[in-house]
Amino acid sequence: MASNSMNSFSPDKPFVYQHSIMHPELQRLLEDNFNMVQPAQVEEYRDKISAIFCFVAPPVRVELIASFPNLKVVGNCAVGYEHVDVKACFERGIRVGYTPNVLNAATADMGWALLLAAARRVVDGDKISRDPSTEHFELNSFGFQVSGTTLGIIGMGRIGLEFAKRAMGFDMKLLYYNRSKYSKEIEESLNATYTPNLDDLLCQSDYVVLLAPSTPETHHMMSSPQFKVMKRSSIFVNIARGKLVDQDALVAALRDGTIAGAGLDVTDPEPLPRDHPLLTLHNVTLTPHTGSATLHTRAGMVQMTINNIWAALKGQEMVNEVKSS
DSSP, X not given: OOOOOTTSOOTXXXXXXXXXXXXXXXXXXXXXXXXXXXXXXXXXXXXXXXXEEEOSSSOBOXXXXXXXXXXXXXXXXXXXXXXXXXXXXXXXXXXXXXXXXXXXXXXXXXXXXXHHHHHTTHHHHHHHHHOTTOOSOOTTOOOOOOXXXXXXXXXXXXXXXXXXXXXXXXXXXXXXXXXXXXXXXXXXXXXXXXXXXXXXXXXXXXXXXXXXXXXXXXXXOBSHHHHHHSOTTOEEEEOSOGGGBOHHHHHHHHHTTSSSEEEESOOSSSSOOXXXXXXXXXXXXXXXXXXXXXXXXXXXXXXXXXXXXXXXXXXXXXXSBOOOO
């Protein structure tokens, strides 16, 4: 919870509207730099607010942007910015910052946690181990081999490269589908092979990890035709964005055995409706969009957002700025 009160604001600090709640330690970082205005305080400080601080939720829509007459910058504490109406910001000359790179390692780690949990049925194992009715362990209940298999990465950018580095410890063959091909030196260092055709990657991979950016072109890039190309023993992992996946098609593929399982850190929407069929499937491992959720990483993201906001308010170059909508 935020600790700023109406009587603790400093005239020397910029007024920033807090659109997303942060961990108390991260909140202190924000309050050391800014007067953090909470929703209940907006009416009194509306004209003073020069920045919005936001995370991936709730979205920053045109109505919110328009409600602050002196808004200069949206400090987005995330690498993705599809939840911000960037077009509306640009139309008013409002700058938008974001936080790439600082979360690469943590997100790659989370992807591997999901891959391993789905492959080795960690959640099922935990339930069996805790179940009061368990009297002995079933010796014929198997998961899937990870070491020595084939990994396919869709979208091997900054996070994808971190994910690929970790695959070397599992002696995996690596295929990648990307907008551009890496140099021969990088490919050899990762035991990676470029596949310009997505179907070629899908049909050969034991594990398919989605790391592409969320754009109009990648919307539902994984749907029924793509799942049908995959091996029936394959596992699909999404640590990018939920909108890249046709969830109805994914549910069908998981139900009928087109693919063996899935590990999902992202869905569309978030959270899923409580009656969504993905929540009922035993071969799905779900986490609540926690790819960057280590205190160390989130602190780095908040500090980068603080630096972005200060740079914009001073008319300086931002550390990382969205340049087009």
